[in-house]
Amino acid sequence: MARRRIASAAHDSGVASPEGAPCSALRRRIGADVVAKSAPDGYTLLMSSPSPLVVSPHLLKSMPYDPQKDLAPVVWIAAVPALMVVHPSIPAKTVPEFIKLAKSKPGQLTYSSSGNGGTGHLAGALFDLGAGTKMIHVPYKGTGPATTALVAGEVTLSFGESIALLPHIKSGRLRALAVTTLKRFPILPDLPTVAETIPGYIAGPWYGILVPAKTPADIVAKLNGAVGSILRMPDIQANLANAGAETKGGSPADLAAQIKDESERWGRVIKAAGIKVE
Numbered sequence: 001m002a003r004r005r006i007a008s009a010a011h012d013s014g015v016a017s018p019e020g021a022p023c024s025a026l027r028r029r030i031g032a033d034v035v036a037k038s039a040p041d042g043y044t045l046l047m048s049s050p051s052p053l054v055v056s057p058h059l060l061k062s063m064p065y066d067p068q069k070d071l072a073p074v075v076w077i078a079a080v081p082a083l084m085v086v087h088p089s090i091p092a093k094t095v096p097e098f099i100k101l102a103k104s105k106p107g108q109l110t111y112s113s114s115g116n117g118g119t120g121h122l123a124g125a126l127f128d129l130g131a132g133t134k135m136i137h138v139p140y141k142g143t144g145p146a147t148t149a150l151v152a153g154e155v156t157l158s159f160g161e162s163i164a165l166l167p168h169i170k171s172g173r174l175r176a177l178a179v180t181t182l183k184r185f186p187i188l189p190d191l192p193t194v195a196e197t198i199p200g201y202i203a204g205p206w207y208g209i210l211v212p213a214k215t216p217a218d219i220v221a222k223l224n225g226a227v228g229s230i231l232r233m234p235d236i237q238a239n240l241a242n243a244g245a246e247t248k249g250g251s252p253a254d255l256a257a258q259i260k261d262e263s264e265r266w267g268r269v270i271k272a273a274g275i276k277v278e
Contacts, residue, residue, distance in 0.1 A: 031052070032046055032048060032052040032053070032065060032067070032071065032210075033064045033065050035071065035210070035211070035212060036064075036065035036067075036070035036071050036212060036213070037065070037070075037212070038212050039212065040211065040212040040213065040214035040215040040216070041215070041219075042211065042215055042216075042219040042220075042222075042223060044211070044212070045074065045209050045210070045211055045223070046071065046209065046210045046211070047077065047207060047208070047209050048207065048208055048209075048210060049119075049205050049206070049207055050119065050205060050206060050262055050266075051117070051118065051119070052067065053067040053071075053208075053210075053259050053262075053263070054067070054259055054262040054263040054266055055117055055122065055266055055270075056117070057263065057267075058263075058266060058267045058270045058271070059117045059270060059275065059276070059277045060277065067259065067263075068259065068260070068263070069213060070212070070213050071210040071211070071212065071213055072210060072211050072212065072213045072214075072215055072220060072252070073208060073209075073210055073252045073253075073255035073256045073259065074208070074209040074210055074211055074220055074223050074224050074227065074252055074255070075208065075209050075223070075224045075227045075228060075231075075248075075249060075250065075251075075252065075255060076206070076207075076208045076248040076249065076250055076254055076255040076258055077206075077207040077208055077209060077227075077231065077247075077248060077249075078206065078207050078240050078245040078246060078247055078248055079181070079204065079205075079206040079207075079245065079246045079248060080161050080162065080163070080204055080205045080206065080207075080243075080244060080245045080246075081161075081162050081179050081180060081181045081185050081204055081244055081245075081246070082119065082120070082123055082159050082160060082161055082162065082179070082180040082181075082203055082204035082205065083159070083160060083161075083162050083165050083166075083169070083176050083178070083179055083180070083185075083188075083191075084123075084127075084157065084158075084159055084176070084177045084178045084179070084180060084194060085150065085157060085158055085159075085160065085165050085168075085169065085174045085175060085176050085177065086098065086150075086156060086157040086174070086175050086177060087150055087151070087153045087155070087156065087157070087174065087175075088172065088173070088174065088175050089153060090156055090157070090175070092177070093175070093177070094177060094192070095177050095178050095192065095194055095196075095197040095198075096197055098157075098177055099131045099132075099133060099197070102131070102133035102134070102135060103131075103132065103133055106133070106134040107134050107135075107136060108136075109133075109135045109136070109156040109157070110135060110136045110137075110138050110155040110156050110157075111124045111135050111136070111137060111138065111155060111156060111157045111158055111159065112138050112139075112140055112146040112147075112149045112150050112154075112155040112157075112158045113137065113138075113139055113140065113146055113158065113159070114139075114140060114141075114142050114143045114146050114160075115139045115140065115141065115142070116137075116139045116275070116277050117270075117275065117277050118139075119159070119161075119203065119204065119205050120143075120146065120158060120159045120160055121137055121139065121275070122203060122266055122269055122270070122275070123159035123180055123203035123204070124137055124159055125137070125269055125270075125273040125275060126201065126203055126269050126273075127159070127194065127198070127201070128273065129269065129272055129273060130198035130200075130201055131197075131198055135156070135157075138154075138155050143160060143161065143164050144164075146158060146160065147160060147164055147165065147168065150174060151168055151173050151174060157177075159180060159203065161204075161205060161244070162179075162185065162187070162244035163243050163244045163245075166187070166244065169188075176188065176191055177191075178191060178192050178193055178194045178196075178197075179191050179192075179193050179194070180193070180194050180201065180202060180203040180204045181193060181202060181204060181246075182195050182202050185244070186241070187244060206248070206258070208255045208258070208259075209223070209227060209255075210255075211223070220252055221252075224251065224252055227249075228249050228250075231247050231248070231249045232249070
């Protein structure tokens, strides 16, 4: 629902084709490379997760676009908390207990993710660096298989999006140890943050809208205002909250700062952890 409303924001704000068609990137899924090379006319928008913007540039030897030069931020949509969860057979019930367990078994505990270089992989690498532990990363082809492996006890833990993990936590098939945001998760208010044990720890997906870099400033401003008004709608905020997401909004500069900060932070983590994508 949020995607459809955001797609129609171009029309509502006066940024639309003569036929009144909404922006193409939100009507059909196309890549960041395509958007970066599209005409800067406000008709093509990219709704992106962090990977194409702040992770891939540090993992790939070459890219067909430069996220910070070829794309212009419009608005930060939402941030989605990730949860640190373990299989219930694991005795640790808190982050400090888990760190103690991991240090007693270096190289023996495993964590699943949706793939090499994904949010879950980086969250685990950041945890290792901050806690002084040494876990083994086990990549899967997607969030579903990674979660299934954890539920089956094939791996020790995972760092995954709350929306995918909450049903398993409520059923007792998984145990949540912490949330990866700096603030506690309203849906699970008694669940501590990883940062309460590892100061400054933050990891998790977020979503923003961008356009080709040379899009005129007045068009960017119109789109920012239109999408911002949608994000302030109570039903949209409720839908995002029910999905475990925190509504963001703000100015194009706010999203630009997020991209810059995240790129620098994950670049340091990728280098320190020696993460490579074959």
